[in-house]
Amino acid sequence: MRYRFGKLLSIGLAWLTLAASGLRAAETQVSLWLDKKQAVAGGSVLAGVHFKLKEEWHTYWRYGGDAAQPPSISWSLPEGVEAGAIRWPLPVKEESFGLYSYAYHEEVALLVPISLSTELKPGPVEIKAEISWLECKESCVPKNGNVTATLTIGDSDQPSDLASTLAEWNTKVPPIAKDLKLKADWSENVAEDERKLTFELASEQGFHWKDFYPFESESFEIGGASQYAPPDSKPLRLTKTLLNWEETWPDKISGIAMLSKDEGSESIAYEVTVILGKDFTSISSESSPGAPSDAEQASTLPPATTENSGSPGYPVMLLFAFIGGFILNFMPCVLPVISLKILGFVHQSKETPKRIFHMGLLYGMGVLFSFWIMAGLVIGVQSAGNLANWGMQFQNPQFLVLMTLLVTLVALNFFGVFEITGGRLTGAASAVASREGNMGAFFNGVLATVLATPCTAPFLGSALGFAFTQPPLGILLFFTTVALGLAFPYILLSWNPAWLGILPKPGPWMERFKIFMGFPMIATAIWLYTIARLHFGESGDLWLGMLMVIVALGAWIYGEFVQRGSKRKGLALGISLVCGALAYGWILEKELNWRHPLNPNNKAATKTIQGKNGIIWHPWSEEAVATARRDGKVILVDFTAKWCQNCQVNKKTSIEITPVREKLENIDGLSMRGDYTFYDPEITKQLQNYQRSGVPLVLIFPADEDADPIILPELLTPGIVLNALDQAAKQGT
16 A cells, blocks of 8 residues: 555656646557458467557557556457467657656557467458557547458468568567576565565676566566666666565566667567576576467567657646636636625634634635545546546435535525524534634535536636546646635635725624525525436425425524524424434435435437527437538537536527527538436546546537547637537538
8 A cells, every 4th residue: 555655646746747738639540450361260360459649649568657558459259269368569668757658659569369260161250359548648548449350261371461561560579588598586675565676687698688678467566767787897687676565475577678789789679587586597488478479489580679758747737727726716606605705704804814814724625625525536436447527426316415405504594594503413514604613614615616516617627637537646636736726816815814905894784795695505506406306206396395395494493493492492403303304214215215216317318309599409429420420410519417507508608599500500510419417428438538527518520520529618609619610511621
């Protein structure tokens, strides 16, 4: 655990200094090559999964290095056809800010031997595979695709047009070392789970070390940094650090020995497996899975070269995260809480400057704490193998119900139905946004964060879309930066209370303003209610309404007869508790079954509907988009959700308007809607592909099938949409 936390910390600190120049995902072309177009039953074929990468993008070797993932191949083969292990061409080793990776740039062909049974009948055989890989520039994008090729089983072997190309790639696979004298052993204990491992070459061979590229292992990891010890003038010893994750230490190590004969000469690469603690042994027989056979060991192997190249960094993305967090303060979701904070500043104006600054810091800590909790949830979701997204809690019915009740209680408190008297259990929920003390300031920040998450802002969507592709500490780093942006204006105002002089002085008006602020909170509760009810079927409207009425009744009885009454307080408190018990036991558990609601049927996502201004919305799917593009259609795709306020603003002001409908009709365009109100893994993948953390995402696909889609910003104007449609139509002419 110490190692893994340290590794994540180093990754996060390195990414803090990186700069981003390209936000759109690359479009790697993946294809399946065969060295024969016809083969005899009982023979073999060499297949190659070829990656053609965009300029400046890369993917990874079998051991990718720090925070990297190698490509994987899942074969779908007919009976009698069997695929061997991957043969990996030599990668390029790269170092950036102390982090190492082993990568492929421009293109690579991963080679796989395929054996053919003698039972195969003459005729065509289809070979299919599903490929998964990471393609990276400043950010890494997980991708997958399917490849296929057809081989004919005949009475003789016939090479394909790609046979020579595959043979050339085969020469780039390091051969197994023959008669290489090498030994390895532990040389130093660094920590309980960390040791130094030293490899040594026999001097009479004339080789010296250039480097060692370790193979992947689930039990340990060998760091990229190397230390050299030249007994004479050439480094015959090479030391690396091994971090062990098991109770026992490994007894043998496999990898690629990068050697050289003379200073300045190109490296020669050999695959080796060395048993630790033995004297110089001749490496000649043992190899890892996927290595070429002896017949395929190229004594004619041209020297494989390696070079180091650092990756540029990206503070730009962190700047986007900070600016996006700052702009969140002006999004519709957060406006009710901002008004509360202004009211809090008025209350605090009678305090000392030190106390005001203290309260501002507590508000900022509430924001920061909430973002850390969300980062932990995102990391947990992704660690479980799922895709996370910004605002994903608004797809959770339990969260929506609790938030609806919480905001309702806050509103009732502002109306004076009951008061917060510190320390009482009944006031704990409403204290989230209404207390004037330390806890009030802290939980005001919590509530601001919770209500902000269904909104995205300019800059924020790109920054979070980038963050969601990062490892755990990278996610935490970006969420922290967004939190600092959201809290920044309040901490700044608290730091210099003189800037608050424009606010009116405390007085009786504050009580009226507090009551007035109950109305936007009620509006927020109604908005949350309209989303929550979607998760509970046809009866959801009734029972959620009953829930809010019973909770409100219990709050009124508590305020009127327990807090302000003078007689029978115990009876009143008992009735309030009965209301709470009915709300939970009868409505939440029995009628709504809120912990296990029925899987909602999102009908809007599966049928064609007509918008208010006559736009026909077809259900989105990747297949539907591909079909329409083959027909030369311009396509407007709107990924939206009912809980996304920005989506609704965009729809009413810039999408579902008469000029857009007329433009679509004039260019014979098609409109599609991807409804993300409920979690949809396919839409989540689309968001990540386009470097967005959540909705809204609006895409315009040009009429030219090969052209890239136009990605519109988070906040739209009619001009932005109309200009993009014009541009897309022209690309097809």
